[in-house]
Amino acid sequence: MTAAADLITFDKVCKSFGGNRVLDDLSFSVAGGERVTLIGPSGSGKTTILRLLMTLLRPDSGTVSVGDDYLFHEKRNGDLVPASDAHIRQVRSRITMVFQQFNLFPNMTVLRNVTEAPMLVQGKSKDEAVARARELLDLVGLSGKEDAHPSQLSGGQQQRVAIARALAVDPDVLLLDEVTSALDPEVAADVLDLLRDIAKTSDVTMLCVTHAMKFARDVSHRVLMFCEGQILEDGTPDQIFGNPREDRTKAFLRSVIDEA
Amino acid sequence: MDWNWSIVRDFLPQLGEGVLTALEATVLGFFVALVLGFVFTLLRRSTIVWVRVPFAFVIEFIRSTPLLVQLFFLFYVLPEIGVTLSPLAAGVIGLGLHYATYVSEVYRAGIESVPPGQWEAATALNLSRRHTWTRVILPQAVPRSIPALSNYLVALFKDVPQLVAITVAEPFFQARELSAQTFRTFEAITMAGLAYLVTAFVLSFFGRVVERRYGRVYQ
Numbered sequence: 001m002t003a004a005a006d007l008i009t010f011d012k013v014c015k016s017f018g019g020n021r022v023l024d025d026l027s028f029s030v031a032g033g034e035r036v037t038l039i040g041p042s043g044s045g046k047t048t049i050l051r052l053l054m055t056l057l058r059p060d061s062g063t064v065s066v067g068d069d070y071l072f073h074e075k076r077n078g079d080l081v082p083a084s085d086a087h088i089r090q091v092r093s094r095i096t097m098v099f100q101q102f103n104l105f106p107n108m109t110v111l112r113n114v115t116e117a118p119m120l121v122q123g124k125s126k127d128e129a130v131a132r133a134r135e136l137l138d139l140v141g142l143s144g145k146e147d148a149h150p151s152q153l154s155g156g157q158q159q160r161v162a163i164a165r166a167l168a169v170d171p172d173v174l175l176l177d178e179v180t181s182a183l184d185p186e187v188a189a190d191v192l193d194l195l196r197d198i199a200k201t202s203d204v205t206m207l208c209v210t211h212a213m214k215f216a217r218d219v220s221h222r223v224l225m226f227c228e229g230q231i232l233e234d235g236t237p238d239q240i241f242g243n244p245r246e247d248r249t250k251a252f253l254r255s256v257i258d259e260a
Numbered sequence: 261m262d263w264n265w266s267i268v269r270d271f272l273p274q275l276g277e278g279v280l281t282a283l284e285a286t287v288l289g290f291f292v293a294l295v296l297g298f299v300f301t302l303l304r305r306s307t308i309v310w311v312r313v314p315f316a317f318v319i320e321f322i323r324s325t326p327l328l329v330q331l332f333f334l335f336y337v338l339p340e341i342g343v344t345l346s347p348l349a350a351g352v353i354g355l356g357l358h359y360a361t362y363v364s365e366v367y368r369a370g371i372e373s374v375p376p377g378q379w380e381a382a383t384a385l386n387l388s389r390r391h392t393w394t395r396v397i398l399p400q401a402v403p404r405s406i407p408a409l410s411n412y413l414v415a416l417f418k419d420v421p422q423l424v425a426i427t428v429a430e431p432f433f434q435a436r437e438l439s440a441q442t443f444r445t446f447e448a449i450t451m452a453g454l455a456y457l458v459t460a461f462v463l464s465f466f467g468r469v470v471e472r473r474y475g476r477v478y479q
Contacts, residue, residue: 055383099380101377103375103381106400121391
């Protein structure tokens with residue numbers, strides 16, 4: 001990606017959990033349309049970054065911006081003040097997330113899982129939402145499962161529905177939080193293939209936490225290696241995977257590959 | 261001790277009226293408990309300390325005092341400050357208020373049984389607070405609450421005889437009338453007990469039907 005404007009900016013973000021500093025004065029930006037994979041040992045803050053962006057967590061200090069807006073702050077009379085719920089909701093509308101545990105709504109059919117947000121949040125008509133949902137279910141290979149309930153689907157199928165549900169809100173930013181970690185290897189490979197296709201055919205900005213290094217290499221424009229709440233290395237997939245600069249990165253990549 | 265069938269036969273219409281009165285108190289009282297219980301749950305979840313803490317105290321107070329004392333208070337004490345209630349109204353309010361504290365606990369457990377991932381998915385889809393509650397959380401919390409609620413329905417019904425103390429004409433009230441008139445205490449009290457037993461069975465059967473129909477998160 002060249003010269004695209006920054007869509008996401010973390011500026012001096014700190015976040016601790018009970019005295020344990022997970023993000024330490026972290027600053028970085030992601031350009032619009034860029035696909036970024038976050039790698040690093042567990043506890044290095046990758047998932048915390050996604051959860052902050054999704055507003056499931058609040059930063060202790062620092063700012064996060066999406067486009068021209070601060071996510072957790074508003075400008076009022078030139079001062080930066082904590083954002084109202086309405087402001088957060090408005091900025092958040094550009095972002096959505098796919099979870100490790102799918103988190104489909106078990107009380108709704110597959111179709112309603114996908115149409116609910118477009119209808120309730122974006123005010124789409126039922127016909128429009130249903131038509132788009134059918135298109136997306138077809139894309140993820142689940143045509144014919146519209147009336148099933150999540151509990152009747154396998155894990156891989158549930159995650160496909162979750163991907164369709166996320167795409168249905170037309171996000172600018174798609175957060176993928178270890179989306180294949182709860183799946184069997186074979187099923188995981190299929191879901192990753194689906195995400196490869198989606199990455200190739202859309203210009204959605206992706207932030208992806210994954211242990212699937214081959215997938216990261218295939219789809220990302222950029223890889224960020226995290227260690228102890230800071231970015232240890234920032235480069236292209238070829239550079240990070242082919243020729244890592246830091247010993248810590250080399251050790252991490254070795255351990256992940258041994259495991260796979 | 262002999263059993264007099266003709267006394268029993270003559271008592272049946274009166275007993276039937278008593279059962280209907282007991283059911284009326286049960287249904288209305290339970291309705292009050294369901295609605296008020298939800299209000300209690302919301303108040304206790306309030307983010308405002310000045311709402312949450314005093315109401316937690318009030319709820320604990322109601323739950324920790326005997327129903328009978330509450331009924332006496334509503335029926336015999338309130339008139340002294342100018343609030344006069346009919347026996348049934350006092351009974352319904354007393355039962356409703358008392359059971360609302362238990363029902364509120366059931367709702368709380370139901371809400372907490374919804375996995376955190378459901379709230380997170382609702383946030384990720386940017387659902388409003390209202391829609392998160394009405395479309396995601398409550399449709400999952402309510403079915404999980406139904407078995408416990410149906411237990412409390414039967415429990416509430418079995419507390420209805422306490423309304424004798426405030427002259428509600430439920431089966432035991434009728435039985436005491438009968439034994440005062442005829443001195444057939446054995447028949448009167450036995451029949452009232454049987455009336456409660458049979459009705460309680462019917463109510464718990466009804467509870468199980470509702471459970472089977474609505475007690476699952478997806479149907």
